[in-house]
Amino acid sequence: MSAAPVSDRRAVWRDLAERRLPEAARSRPDWPVRLDHCFARILLDHACGGPWRDHVRPPAHANMPADRLEAAIALGERVLAGEADLAALNRRSLAWRGKLRVAPPPTTLEGDGFRLRRWKPDDETAFAALNADPEVMAYCPAPFPEDVSRAQARFLDGSFAENGFGPWAVEWTGRFVGFVGAARLRHPLPLPGGRERDSPVELMWRLARDAWGQGLATRGARLALADVSTRCGVGAVIAFTAEGNRRSRKVMERLGMSFSGTFDHPAVPVGPLKAHVLYRLDLPA
Numbered sequence: 001m002s003a004a005p006v007s008d009r010r011a012v013w014r015d016l017a018e019r020r021l022p023e024a025a026r027s028r029p030d031w032p033v034r035l036d037h038c039f040a041r042i043l044l045d046h047a048c049g050g051p052w053r054d055h056v057r058p059p060a061h062a063n064m065p066a067d068r069l070e071a072a073i074a075l076g077e078r079v080l081a082g083e084a085d086l087a088a089l090n091r092r093s094l095a096w097r098g099k100l101r102v103a104p105p106p107t108t109l110e111g112d113g114f115r116l117r118r119w120k121p122d123d124e125t126a127f128a129a130l131n132a133d134p135e136v137m138a139y140c141p142a143p144f145p146e147d148v149s150r151a152q153a154r155f156l157d158g159s160f161a162e163n164g165f166g167p168w169a170v171e172w173t174g175r176f177v178g179f180v181g182a183a184r185l186r187h188p189l190p191l192p193g194g195r196e197r198d199s200p201v202e203l204m205w206r207l208a209r210d211a212w213g214q215g216l217a218t219r220g221a222r223l224a225l226a227d228v229s230t231r232c233g234v235g236a237v238i239a240f241t242a243e244g245n246r247r248s249r250k251v252m253e254r255l256g257m258s259f260s261g262t263f264d265h266p267a268v269p270v271g272p273l274k275a276h277v278l279y280r281l282d283l284p285a
């Protein structure tokens with residue numbers, strides 16, 4: 001952080017947001033905004049991790065705490081240097097404010113030897129089979145009966161209509177083998193932000209036993225992450241699982257997610273599956 005008096009840094013901030021960025025915008029037709037207050041919104045929202053007025057009373061140039069002001073200045077300098085993607089930053093800021101018009105999801109995301117696609121009614125039979133497999137469901141309280149499995153398939157696909165993104169059906173060797181993708185938390189959970197209306201975005205996966213060991217969860221999650229980040233402006237994701245679920249934890253670690261604590265899952269009965277590990281990943285702008 002700069003050692004300059006905070007009043008100097010406030011002047012630097014104003015010059016950046018009110019003069020340098022709008023001037024630079026004249027030769028950047030690709031930038032999505034041109035006005036000083038739009039640059040300020042984008043940079044300050046990122047410095048605060050959400051709409052800045054939720055954290056600091058206006059005017060921001062007078063009231064922003066020094067560390068957040070420095071973060072906003074640093075990000076603005078990266079934008080000017082072409083090191084941060086202003087369009088992605090803008091989408092994320094608008095998403096935080098509930099103002100992002102999200103493009104409809106693509107029909108498929110193509111991987112190497114597999115694809116992610118929207119769910120089809122036919123998937124429900126194969127989904128019920130994998131949800132009835134005790135090995136696949138070893139870290140859930142119990143395998144799912146068929147009616148619960150069918151309802152979950154519809155719920156997972158319904159997430160696309162509700163949020164613009166959701167867990168994709170995975171197609172490998174020409175057949176449905178499970179799901180991977182992102183969704184908003186369905187129920188409140190005792191984790192940071194887990195009880196808020198605008199709940200965290202959770203990464204999730206479940207594959208049929210014969211599709212393990214192919215990298216489908218990791219590679220599919222990377223495709224899904226790129227989509228939610230660039231198209232939907234999602235800035236961070238979490239993932240969680242029962243503490244002993246080594247395979248799922250390895251997927252999180254391969255994705256570069258950081259361990260960020262444990263919690264007892266309220267819907268899991270007391271026993272070896274109750275303690276859950278939480279991982280988090282900030283997505284690059």
Ligand SMILES: CC(C)(COP(=O)(O)OP(=O)(O)OC[C@H]1O[C@@H](n2cnc3c(N)ncnc32)[C@H](O)[C@@H]1OP(=O)(O)O)[C@@H](O)C(=O)NCCC(=O)NCCS
Nearest residue numbers: 136205206207212213214215216217218240241247248251
């Ligand atoms: C969690 C789960 C999806 C992990 O499946 P997985 O196959 O182990 O994980 P990935 O798809 O990322 O595959 C990684 C494995 O594929 C191998 N692999 C093969 N080709 C690969 C490729 N092209 N790219 C990356 N990895 C590849 C990796 O070496 C790794 O092997 P390893 O198991 O010997 O370490 C699976 O175990 C599962 O569905 N479990 C039940 C559901 C569940 O627990 N979900 C989470 C609960 S909340």
